[in-house]
Amino acid sequence: MPRRIFITGYGIISCIGNNIDENLSSLLRSKPGLGKIRHIDTLLRDELLVGEVSKTQDDLFAMAGIAPVEGYSRNALLGIIAAREASLQGRLNENPELKTGLISATTVGGMDRCELFYNDFLTNDTRNAHIDSYDCADSTERIASLLGIHDFITTISTACSSAANSIMLGARMIRTGRLDRVLAGGCESLTKFHLNGFNALKILDKDPCKPFDQQRAGINLGEGAAYLVLESEESLEKSGNEPLCELVGWGNACEAFHQTASSPDGTGAYLAMKKALDLSGLQAGDIDYVNAHGTGTDNNDLSEGRAIEKLFGERIPKISSTKPFTGHTTSAAGSTEAILSIFCLQHQVIWPNLNFREQISELSFSPVEKLLTNVPVNAVMSNSFGFGGNDTSLIFKKAGEKSKIVNRKS
Amino acid sequence: MEELIEKLKKEVIEQLNLEDITPDDINPDSPLFGEGLGLDSIDALELIVLLEKNYGIKIEDPKDGKKIFHSIRTMAEYIMEHKK
Amino acid sequence: MAFINGIGLISPQNTIGSREFLSEVVEYTADYLKCIEPVYRTYIDPIQSRRMSRLIKMGISAAKISMAEAGLTMPDAIITGTGLGSVEDTEKILGEITKEERFLNPTPFIQSTYNTISSQVAIQLKCHNYNSTYVHRTFSFESGLIDGLMQIEEQTASHVLIGAIDEMTMNHLQITRRIGQWKMHPVSNMTLLENKTPGALAGEGAAFFVLGVEKTGTTYADLKDVKTCINFNGSFKPEMVLPSFLGNHGITMHDIDLVLLGTNGDHDFDPVYDDFARQFFPGKALGWYKHLCGEYHTATGFGLYIAAGVLKNQTYPGILHLNHVTPPRLKNILIYNHFRNVNHAFMLVQGV
Numbered sequence: 001m002p003r004r005i006f007i008t009g010y011g012i013i014s015c016i017g018n019n020i021d022e023n024l025s026s027l028l029r030s031k032p033g034l035g036k037i038r039h040i041d042t043l044l045r046d047e048l049l050v051g052e053v054s055k056t057q058d059d060l061f062a063m064a065g066i067a068p069v070e071g072y073s074r075n076a077l078l079g080i081i082a083a084r085e086a087s088l089q090g091r092l093n094e095n096p097e098l099k100t101g102l103i104s105a106t107t108v109g110g111m112d113r114c115e116l117f118y119n120d121f122l123t124n125d126t127r128n129a130h131i132d133s134y135d136c137a138d139s140t141e142r143i144a145s146l147l148g149i150h151d152f153i154t155t156i157s158t159a160c161s162s163a164a165n166s167i168m169l170g171a172r173m174i175r176t177g178r179l180d181r182v183l184a185g186g187c188e189s190l191t192k193f194h195l196n197g198f199n200a201l202k203i204l205d206k207d208p209c210k211p212f213d214q215q216r217a218g219i220n221l222g223e224g225a226a227y228l229v230l231e232s233e234e235s236l237e238k239s240g241n242e243p244l245c246e247l248v249g250w251g252n253a254c255e256a257f258h259q260t261a262s263s264p265d266g267t268g269a270y271l272a273m274k275k276a277l278d279l280s281g282l283q284a285g286d287i288d289y290v291n292a293h294g295t296g297t298d299n300n301d302l303s304e305g306r307a308i309e310k311l312f313g314e315r316i317p318k319i320s321s322t323k324p325f326t327g328h329t330t331s332a333a334g335s336t337e338a339i340l341s342i343f344c345l346q347h348q349v350i351w352p353n354l355n356f357r358e359q360i361s362e363l364s365f366s367p368v369e370k371l372l373t374n375v376p377v378n379a380v381m382s383n384s385f386g387f388g389g390n391d392t393s394l395i396f397k398k399a400g401e402k403s404k405i406v407n408r409k410s
Numbered sequence: 411m412e413e414l415i416e417k418l419k420k421e422v423i424e425q426l427n428l429e430d431i432t433p434d435d436i437n438p439d440s441p442l443f444g445e446g447l448g449l450d451s452i453d454a455l456e457l458i459v460l461l462e463k464n465y466g467i468k469i470e471d472p473k474d475g476k477k478i479f480h481s482i483r484t485m486a487e488y489i490m491e492h493k494k
Numbered sequence: 495m496a497f498i499n500g501i502g503l504i505s506p507q508n509t510i511g512s513r514e515f516l517s518e519v520v521e522y523t524a525d526y527l528k529c530i531e532p533v534y535r536t537y538i539d540p541i542q543s544r545r546m547s548r549l550i551k552m553g554i555s556a557a558k559i560s561m562a563e564a565g566l567t568m569p570d571a572i573i574t575g576t577g578l579g580s581v582e583d584t585e586k587i588l589g590e591i592t593k594e595e596r597f598l599n600p601t602p603f604i605q606s607t608y609n610t611i612s613s614q615v616a617i618q619l620k621c622h623n624y625n626s627t628y629v630h631r632t633f634s635f636e637s638g639l640i641d642g643l644m645q646i647e648e649q650t651a652s653h654v655l656i657g658a659i660d661e662m663t664m665n666h667l668q669i670t671r672r673i674g675q676w677k678m679h680p681v682s683n684m685t686l687l688e689n690k691t692p693g694a695l696a697g698e699g700a701a702f703f704v705l706g707v708e709k710t711g712t713t714y715a716d717l718k719d720v721k722t723c724i725n726f727n728g729s730f731k732p733e734m735v736l737p738s739f740l741g742n743h744g745i746t747m748h749d750i751d752l753v754l755l756g757t758n759g760d761h762d763f764d765p766v767y768d769d770f771a772r773q774f775f776p777g778k779a780l781g782w783y784k785h786l787c788g789e790y791h792t793a794t795g796f797g798l799y800i801a802a803g804v805l806k807n808q809t810y811p812g813i814l815h816l817n818h819v820t821p822p823r824l825k826n827i828l829i830y831n832h833f834r835n836v837n838h839a840f841m842l843v844q845g846v
Contacts, residue, residue: 043595107607109629118592121669131673135578136608136629141836145726153724154637155630157579157608165626169641176644192591197603202455202472254572254625256616259604261451271622387604388613390625427544448541455600463597 005171005248006399008181008241009090009229010339011082014326015051015222018063019085024343027351030371032325034208034220039074040112042192048204051222051327052190053078070129073110075225076139079187082225083143087183090229093148095238098180101152103170104140104227105162105186107331112189139187152179157331159386160293161252162186163226164334164394168250170230180235185227185335194330195221201260209296209328211321212305212367214358216296222327226335228342243399245345248282248379251275255389261299262389266307269293272391273311273381280395282379287317287395289350291341291382292367294321295328300385305363318375320353320368334384338394341382345398349373414486422482425460426453438482454479461485467492495743496646496654497846498714500564500704502556503799504529505787506697510559515803516811519786523682526662526696527788538618545601546614549580549661552700553611554618557655561619563712564704570651571624572612573641575634576659577791579608581666611659624651632833634658635701635792639720639841642705652707658795659700662788667696676789677759683785686759694758697788701795709846714802715827718743718842725836732770732838739840740828747774751821752810754797756831757782758789766835775828779821781814794831798841801827805845 010020015033017023026033037045037052053060060077061068064084083102087093092100110133117127132138140155152173156165163186170182198204198221205218231241253275255268262268277284293304308316322340329336344350353367378398385391419433422442426449436447443449454475461467461478467489469475478488503509506527508518520530529552534543537555546554553574561567578584583602590598604610609627616625624645628637635658645651671678677693686695705717721739723730740746753775755767771780781804787796804810808824829841 115588115591118588121672122665125672128672131669135631137577137631137633140630141724144724150724150726150729152722153630154628154633154722157627157629158612158625159607159609169626172644172648176647178644192595193587194603196591196595196598197587197600197606200455200459200598200600200603202458252624252626253622254613254616256613256620256622258450258617259452259610259613268622386609387607388609388625389616390609390613429544430540452545452600452604459597459599 003175003232004246005174006231006236006243007228007245007247007342008231008243009086010227010244010342011085012224012226012336012339013053013078013082014224014329014336015053016325027325027340027343030352032354034327040190040192042195044195044199047206048195049206049208049220050190051220051329053223071133073133073139074112075106075108075110075187075189076142078189078223078225079104079139079143080146082187083147083183083227086227086229087147091239091241092183092229098235098238099151100149101170101173101179101182102140102144102149103154103156103166103182103184104143105156105166105331106136106139106188107157107159107162108188108191108194109136110134110138111191111193115192149183158390159388160330160333161384161386161390161392162331162334164338164384164392165252167228167335167338167394168252168392171247171250174230174232181229181231183227183229186332187225188223188329188331190221190223203297205296208355209324210355211292211294211296211323211353212301212360213356214360216298216301218297219295220327222329224326224329224332224336226332226339228335228338245342245399246397247394248397249276249280249395251279252392255391257389260387262303262385264303266303268389268391269304269307269383269385270310272393273307273383276381276393276395282395284312285315286379287381288377289344289380290317290319291337291380292319292321293383293385294323296323302360302362304383304385305360309364316365318350318368319365320351322351324354334392337384338382341380342396344377344380345396348375348377350375350377411486411490414489415482418482418486421460421464425456436482440481442479442481465489465493495716495718496643496705496707497709497716498703498802499706499710499712500560500566501714501799501802502559502702503699504531504552504556505699505796506530507786515807515809516813519813521684523680525664525680526667527683529698547580547583547605549582549659550605550611550614553657553659554615556700556702557615557657560702560704561655564706565712566653566704568619568621569623569653569655571642571645571654572615572621573626573638573654574612574657574659575628575638575792576608576611577629577631577634578660579629580605580610581661581663585663585665611657632791632831632837633722633839635795636720636722636839643720646705646707654705655702656705657700657702658792660698660790660792662696662698662790686785689759690761692760692762694760694789697790697793699787699790699793699796701799703798713846715805716844716846718844721840723838725838730838732774736774740842743842745826750775750778750826750828751823752779752781752827754781754783754801754827754829755816756784756794756797757816758784763834766832770830777819779819780816782816783814794829794839794841797829797831801829801843805843
């Protein structure tokens with residue numbers, strides 16, 4: 001019987017809330033967080049709708065409990081805030097004998113400062129404190145250092161599936177006995193760099209995105225950070241933590257089709273979902289809800305839609321994309337949406353796919369339009385598909401009765 | 411028009427880094443995408459940048475690119491029509 | 495554990511094509527050691543390579559070379575480690591958006607994403623299997639190896655393709671010189687240790703390895719294990735991990751024949767290697783390799799190539815010698831690397 005993986009802590013900051021409770025509240029009130037860019041000086045400021053965290057750099061320092069000092073990127077601060085929330089709930093500062101890892105994910109790294117100070121880097125020494133904060137490892141090491149995690153640390157970057165891959169790696173390291181518990185997730189701040197990059201690809205929507213809609217016109221980029229605490233059964237016995245849910249399946253596959261597009265039939269998406277399902281031991285019919293990647297691009301939604309049809313056949317579960325709420329948080333999307341999916345298990349709700357009007361003509365299903373409450377949700381699937389065709393799917397199951405899992409500490 | 415076509419050939423070769431191709435290799439009426447030069451969707455986006463940067467013509471919807479970038483000649487004709 | 499059955503390496507040395515191991519060592523006096531690049535059309539269709547930046551061409555070529563050697567057409571997993579990704583493309587975009595924020599070309603943006611190498615290798619091979627990219631400084635390659643070894647242990651893969659790739663540019667060198675990472679002027683790689691100044695000699699490289707469950711006719715060595723250790727304010731001491739790291743494979747420090755150190759000419763940080771060797775491996779043969787490839791986040795890729803070559807050829811060329819001890823045999827090699835005394839990593843490699 002393979003080692004079971006439980007989620008015992010979570011932390012998040014996004015445009016719809018600065019912590020778990022605020023994010024949940026926004027979702028329950030169907031309040032999305034998209035708006036115009038406020039914290040970046042860019043020509044795209046008035047053109048695009050984004051999911052920007054409503055805090056300045058100074059606000060974020062205060063929330064992270066750090067006195068403002070050179071060298072911290074916005075990305076690192078977002079990561080620290082969310083990671084700390086998860087770590088506190090998961091009580092990672094207790095039981096130091098438990099082998100604990102941090103697996104984070106990012107693609108922008110410290111680019112939010114680097115792009116501001118690049119000309120200084122080239123010409124003078126005034127911004128040297130930011131030079132080695134530029135890379136992807138910086139935010140990870142700052143988080144690990146502040147939270148006292150040191151048994152295993154790494155950073156993944158696979159574009160929009162990054163944070164889901166962090167969670168998957170964490171689960172595998174626990175299952176193979178290398179670690180007892182893992183803080184896994186990702187962080188990504190908005191940057192002029194990737195706002196312009198995505199804009200050059202012409203896949204951004206100036207209006208609120210419309211995933212799975214026939215008239216969909218692209219992505220709204222977002223920013224944020226989100227982390228989960230994963231624990232083995234044996235770790236639970238020592239920590240005495242309450243499982244929020246169980247992680248039962250994971251799968252990763254590659255489209256291998258094109259650098260920025262998925263194949264029309266969604267081969268990679270299908271393979272990733274199938275691997276996760278097979279590993280979970282569940283049947284397709286056991287999945288109550290799919291939190292889709294659903295970016296709102298022509299290509300993704302059709303491709304993902306076809307893959308879903310192929311996997312689920314006639315009995316397609318309830319499906320929605322929550323990106324109209326949070327924006328597409330790219331390297332943090334996998335863990336952000338994992339948390340939103342876990343909310344569904346905990347509260348027996350299904351999130352609406354906002355802005356939907358018209359079914360995609362080539363697909364046989366429509367997403368959920370209205371918030372559903374008091375619905376049976378026992379197993380959810382969360383999809384994250386990235387540039388370069390990196391596709392990952394995670395399956396979470398409702399936590400069983402306390403006494404069925406472990407013997408509790410009294 | 412012929413002058414513009416020759417200029418465009420050189421610009422396309424440079425923008426798309428078609429190292430092994432000379433302007434003489436490109437037939438102005440041959441399809442650029444699919445067969446012919448075998449260009450793809452990213453090349454189409456690069457050509458959109460070329461049109462904006464060198465000719466001040468902005469294409470908002472990449473789907474329009476299919477018609478405009480069919481061949482060097484259709485590109486030239488579009489530029490003549492829309493150049494500011 | 496897994497067998498190293500194929501290696502593809504593009505480096506500042508003559509490491510492409512079948513050549514005698516370290517037969518022609520290249521000397522440099524340079525700001526940084528730059529790769530000797532192949533004719534790319536040998537490995538990549540020119541219609542595809544026209545859009546690829548240097549880093550991607552190096553990666554795909556090295557990947558293909560390693561697969562050809564191993565006789566593998568389809569890996570079960572493709573994993574890349576890179577500390578900085580495509581510096582050239584990132585600089586292009588930064589240059590554009592800090593100068594004038596308009597007319598950004600999509601191509602460099604796509605290529606600046608760190609997982610572009612893993613994904614383009616997959617596209618070349620039409621490989622739908624597991625794919626990942628690690629981007630954690632000098633843990634990048636090691637993380638990839640740990641992932642690959644786990645896949646084999648989990649029996650989700652029989653053959654894994656793992657890459658270690660980073661590039662240097664003059665721009666990036668000048669920026670990072672400001673924080674003391676590199677020598678401030680061109681130096682000779684052959685007299686690097688006589689320099690006794692702070693900063694390392696920078697380099698670059700692309701190394702791909704095919705790891706397999708079975709020993710074959712092309713096997714170099716057995717990669718037994720890999721471990722990464724972070725040192726926050728003295729939290730890490732080698733004695734905390736080394737005995738069990740070796741002991742898990744029935745090996746003690748006494749059984750190690752050669753220690754390959756990541757000594758890189760940085761007078762501020764090379765003493766960490768000296769102290770390590772003195773404390774744990776007194777009297778043992780000590781070797782080094784960064785005078786051949788330079789320092790970069792995934793330089794242990796070159797180091798693993800060296801260890802594999804030493805074990806396969808059963809030869810320990812003089813160019814690698816750091817001290818004057820001759821190993822009595824060549825069976826167990828420990829590779830030890832650290833980055834500014836924060837990121838420490840070990841690899842245990844055994845002859846077959």
